[in-house]
Amino acid sequence: MVRQNVYDDEGFFTGYQQLRATRSGLNEALEQPALRALLPDVVGARVVDLGCGDGSLARALTEAGAASVLGVDPSARMLALARARTEDPRVRYEQLFAEDLRLPDASVDLVVSSLALHYIQDLAGLLVRIASWLRPGGSLVASMEHPVVTAAPGRSSEDGWVVADYAEEGVRHTRWYTDDVIKFHRTTGTVVGALLQAGLVLTALDEPAPTPAAVKERVDLQVHRDRPALLLVRAERP
Template sequence: MEYRGASAYNDDEFFKNYITRRNREESPNNIIEKPILLELIGNVEGKKVLDLGCGDAKFGSELLKKGCISYDGVEGSENMVREATKNLNGTEGQVHLASMETWNFEADNYDLVVSRLALHYLEELKVLFKKVHKSLTDNGKFIFSVQHPVLTSSTKSAAASSSKTDWIVDDYFNSGVRIEPWIDKKVVKYHRTIEEYYQLLKQAGFMIEDMREGTPRPEKIKSESEYNRRMRIPLFLMFSCKGD
């Protein structure tokens, strides 16, 4: 069975394993992607935030503690929404059970739209990017991370080993479906080149202010061998965009 979008997280076994894996102190999401994303986001005081594919909304809870005045998380998994509701309890944050594609983007409403490692689950981004652009206030920003295209084009290596030492990059310029073995399940993701992400953002009206590939920082990784392994291949691609 192949899982699409948020459906994998409604599998109770997968969800439990994912939460355990995701909350590891040494998770690359925590030691590589998150610090860079927070750097790109900067000061959130007084801002209204929308989080697409918010997961358990722990990130939203953190943004609220940093001073954002409102937080809307959009999440398609019922299991994730229940977890997010617990994490946002007692805050100004809300989580909404909806897919990113069907969410009603209110025009000129958000100062910041964020998305962490969710957009590579979507087949169509062109329309979504335009909706995000429309939803931003003047000087609003869209900041997101996705799985790096080098990884989404190396599924042969993912199928061979869960702890890889070499990566076979193939079929890079052909965008589309990739079936990735992940936490003992098969998950559908969509491969796009860096160029394609860039062009889609420009076509939607965004000005790209910054782009990062998640260069590992030695002070964040305890093991020298793990640091050396993480220096071999990019895991994440991040964009910081401003409504033009």
């Protein structure tokens, strides 16, 4: 199985932290508002955050009333930030790849994942385990890079974004702050099919785009109106 802990690469980590500090990426502008809009009421909920990073979402969930949040991430650097920034005892962190997490059946009310699932090779297997962790009526809310982006990462031209090799699913190698960042491309149909095969019921699917007003403030966001950058899903265990 192909795995990569790129967030512990010093060059990548430095570049990524600068991106977040300057709020110049998609997290604050597009992804987090769209993800949080899909969240159910979390008051009293037991939550798992897969790919928790610096713990910002975990902290927001406890502030919203979650009973407990388990943040899971393979990066020691990101978890060091998370622990330093978290004081609430309802939040705890474990250094693990999402694929290695094991939890009791029907022990969780909500699983969230922010921009992490495109790093998972065996997404179908992970979704089966997530479905088993959820109590009946529990939810998965996740964001990932949109398949039109992962299909041909970084390909653009003067005429716009180039979508190529969309039907060829599998590993993709790209450069983002460091060489050979590994992601996994799968079609939208494959993502939805894997959710259904895991026994989950799809209740929302979103491809958020910046508003024209947002583009006026940040011209770099225009490309995300030309083609979707993100795919978000909400699914429930019956």
